[in-house]
Amino acid sequence: MKLSCISAAVLLGSALILSACSVPNTVQRQVGANAVIEQITEGDEQGRYRNLYRGERQYPTTCEANCYPAHPQVSCQSPAQNCRYTGPQPVPALNTGFSVQWLGHASFIIHTPDQQQLLLDPVLGQFDWPVSWAQHFAGIIKRPYLPEVSAEQLAQTDAVLYSHLHYDHFSHATMAKIGTAPTYYMPLDMAAYMPSSGYNVVEQAWYSQSKLGELTLHMVPAHHFNSRKLFDDFNRALWGAWLIEHNGKKLFFAGDTGYSAHFSDIQQRYGDIDICLLPIASYYHETDGAWYRYVHTTPEDALTAAEELNCKVMIPWGYGNGSWQMGDHSSHSPLLRLLHMQQQLQTTVPLLILNEGDSVTL
DSSP, X not given: OHHHHHHHHHHHHHHHHXXXXXXXXXXXXXXXXXXXXXXXXXXXXXXXXXXXXXXXXXXXOOXXXXXXXXXXXXXXXXTTEEEEEXXXXXXXXXXXXXXXXXXXXXXXXXXXXXXXXXXXXXXXXXXXXXXHHHHHHHOOOOOSXXXXXXXXXXXXXXXXXXXXXXXXXXXXXXXXXXXXXXXXXXXXXXXXXXXXXXXXXXXXXXXXXXXXXXXXXXXXXXXXXXXXSSSSOTTSSOOOEEEEEETTEEEEEOOSOOOOTHXXXXXXXXXXXXXXXXXXXXXXXXXXXXXXXXXXXXXXHHHHHHHHHTOSEEEEESOSTTSOOTTSXXXXXXXXXXXXXXXXXXXXXXXXXXXXXXXXXX
16 A cells, blocks of 8 residues: 555656646737638548649759769768858849848758747757657668857847748757747648747748838748658648848848749749748659659759749758758759750759858848
């Protein structure tokens, strides 16, 4: 009986500790009169989100041969692997007041004209558990380069913006480092995937907006999908992109996305974009290449999107030493293809190529 009482006391104490560690998050939803919510309306998948432009895709252009020629300004330790861009980095005089630091893969630090610090899709380590555990057995490549951000710099963060739930964009471990002081912005129904630790969360629909200081944060469409768990999880939460606006100057972060008419839609709604952060990787697969490209822009797709958005400068991301080489031939093959296709297509949008850790004020 005494042992039973002790066991009961231990269990009760454990429950109290666990409940003390679990603090409900504060969640707001921004929809608005002009918002677009695209969901399945019937059948077993009713209520799940879907892309605006579905069905078979016709692409404006496709590189067919010799897509990855070596480039004199991309210095690599081995062919297209572990590289550094050594070419010029011309900075257009846009006078936006935005500063951009590429941390690697899809993660950025943005300093805004009103002296705020934003984090975009911050993942500062490897994948969260259990995918990190599965890496040892499934042969998933670990990122060889990890972003270096001090605790002091993280503490200056005013807001964190997420595009979707996939492990290379949404990290519980990184959230724990950032803490609960910033506001976390994300597409609809993603808050359910946040740890219960007292976070302040704002969920947004496509074409909705929030105010943050002098900024307007527009959640806009992306052509992708969303999931976090193995079972019954597909597209239960929305995905998207972010348009950050200050006094008419605009920075666009596309999130993971395939090419579709949503790029033209965004330009028609908001006008020309000053700074475009566009993905150029994760489109390649030996057997399922059509699907990979459907939800990830090739370099030539990104160049076309930049033209449709009327970007005044394009900064590419998704490749590099801080990526996981998912859906790519090598760490820098997408950059080689981008530089090649820029020349082939004679595009007019200026490219600004950053290495991991580089910062630029635009």
